[in-house]
Amino acid sequence: MTIKDVSDNLSYVGNLLYGSYETLLTSEIKGKSIPSHVAIIMDGNRRFAKKHGLAQYYGHFRGANTTEKVLDWSFDIGVKQLTVYAFSTENFGRSEEEKNRLFELIGLKFDELCDDERTHERRMRVRALGNTSLLPSSLKASIKHAEELTRNYDGVYLNVALAYGGRQELVDTARELASKVKNGELSVDDIDEETISSHLYPSTGSVPYVDLIIRTGGDERLSNFLPWQANGNECAAYFCAPFWPEFRKIDLLRAIRTYQTREHERNKNTVIRIVRLLGYYGKVEAEDVIRISASLINIPKNEVTKILRELAYHDVMLQNMIKW
Numbered sequence: 054m055t056i057k058d059v060s061d062n063l064s065y066v067g068n069l070l071y072g073s074y075e076t077l078l079t080s081e082i083k084g085k086s087i088p089s090h091v092a093i094i095m096d097g098n099r100r101f102a103k104k105h106g107l108a109q110y111y112g113h114f115r116g117a118n119t120t121e122k123v124l125d126w127s128f129d130i131g132v133k134q135l136t137v138y139a140f141s142t143e144n145f146g147r148s149e150e151e152k153n154r155l156f157e158l159i160g161l162k163f164d165e166l167c168d169d170e171r172t173h174e175r176r177m178r179v180r181a182l183g184n185t186s187l188l189p190s191s192l193k194a195s196i197k198h199a200e201e202l203t204r205n206y207d208g209v210y211l212n213v214a215l216a217y218g219g220r221q222e223l224v225d226t227a228r229e230l231a232s233k234v235k236n237g238e239l240s241v242d243d244i245d246e247e248t249i250s251s252h253l254y255p256s257t258g259s260v261p262y263v264d265l266i267i268r269t270g271g272d273e274r275l276s277n278f279l280p281w282q283a284n285g286n287e288c289a290a291y292f293c294a295p296f297w298p299e300f301r302k303i304d305l306l307r308a309i310r311t312y313q314t315r316e317h318e319r320n321k322n323t324v325i326r327i328v329r330l331l332g333y334y335g336k337v338e339a340e341d342v343i344r345i346s347a348s349l350i351n352i353p354k355n356e357v358t359k360i361l362r363e364l365a366y367h368d369v370m371l372q373n374m375i376k377w
Contacts, residue, residue, distance in 0.1 A: 071303070078306035082130075085313045088264035088289070090134035091127060094278055095120065097270030097296025104296070110154045115298035117162055124211065126302050128175055130309065134210045136182070136260060138278050142218035145187070156192045159215070163195040166211075167202050176208030182254040183217030184225070200257065212260050219277040226252045253281060263288045265312040267305075269297045289315045317360075320352045324360045328375065337375045 095116060102112030120137060127135050139159060145152070166172050166179055179199040188196075196215070229252050233239035239248075253259040263283040266275065273292045275283065291308035295301070327345050331337045339361055346352040365372035 071301075075303050075306065078303055078310065082306060082309050082313060086316050087131040088309065088312045089132065090136070090261050090264050090282075091132050091308075092136040092138070092263045092266045092279055092283065092288075093123070094138045094266070094268040094276055095297040095300075096268060096272060096276075098298060100270065101296035101298045109151055110158075112296075112298060113155055113158055117158055119298050119300050120162075122302075123300065123305065125171075126305050128177075128209050130305075132209070134212065134261060136212040136214060136263070136279065138214045138217065138276075140183075140215045140217070141276070141278075142184070142187075142216055142221060145216075153189075156189050159213075160192040160195040163192075163199045163213075167199050172203065173206075176206040178203045178206040178208075178210050180210065180212050180255045180257055180260075182212050182214045182222075182260065184221065185216055187216040204257070210260070212255075214278070217254070217278075219280040222254050223281065225254075249281070265289045265291065265308060267291045267293070267308045269293055269295055269300050269304075317356075320346075320350070320356060321360050321363075323350055323352070324357060325364065328361075328364070332374050339375055339377045342375075 098112035098116040099109050100112075101115065102109050105111075123137075124135065140155065147155075163179070166177075171177070172179070179202075181196045181200065185193055185196060192215075196213075226249060230239065230244060230248070234241055234244075250259050260279075260282060263279055266278070266283050266288055268275070268290070271292075271294045275290070289312040291311045293300075293304050293307070295304060324342060324346055327342050327349075328337050331341060331345075339358070342361060343354050343357045346357045347354065361375060365375055
């Protein structure tokens with residue numbers, strides 16, 4: 054057997070194992086809550102290129118291809134909103150050559166989205182988040198075309214963070230609200246969380262709270278990304294080692310599994326509190342727990358039932374307390 058034969062056999066086994074693991078993960082998340090809004094910090098393009106001895110642009114190019122795959126995986130799974138961190142305000146400090154090539158690549162991808170039949174089949178609305186006035190005119194034209202072309206779509210949403218900084222977003226929002234108060238368009242007493250949310254990026258309508266935030270490249274920090282939308286919802290966070298061009302479907306599935314585990318624990322704690330509260334008044338009716346859980350945080354009946362049976366199995370006192 055030659056070295057090539059050994060290599061081919063190892064590659065075959067690797068692909069077989071990967072396929073089996075992907076199938077297992079898919080089955081594990083199926084039938085459970087899928088995060089409605091996923092935000093991704095796509096980190097590691099330049100380090101990926103350096104690792105392989107290639108030009109930085111190649112890393113961004115491979116990263117853009119990964120983004121396209123993740124769009125398919127996410128929307129096919131059932132995600133409704135996907136927000137990707139493409140270019141931060143801090144990135145303006147990079148070399149002119151890198152910025153120009155990156156802006157050219159991003160503009161090309163916006164143009165491709167307009168022509169891609171999947172955009173229209175999914176009725177995918179495309180929006181840019183950030184201070185887009187800082188971007189070159191050619192990129193702004195591509196963004197404007199994509200936004201106008203998809204402005205009436207409401208199937209799924211792709212939000213691209215460009216010239217974006219979380220703190221700057223809050224500063225811009227505060228300035229806009231202050232201006233409206235000064236001009237008599239808004240009363241200070243009317244400013245609440247909903248008012249602030251509605252004045253965040255983009256100008257065409259703010260994005261909803263984030264359910265799951267993913268960061269690639271090994272760093273465990275959120276880099277000033279969507280501070281209001283992510284922290285306000287206490288969203289789940291998933292940090293993984295692969296550089297963005299290396300990100301695979303199994304990495305996305307693992308992230309969603311992490312979200313589901315966190316949601317299950319949060320739901321479980323809510324159900325426990327409801328059971329204990331009802332317990333003060335005597336026998337706990339399972340139907341009452343299901344009804345209250347659904348009204349408080351919209352937990353599906355089958356999940357509440359599963360949690361109740363799990364609690365009853367591990368706690369004799371709760372088992373005697375719950376009436377089915």
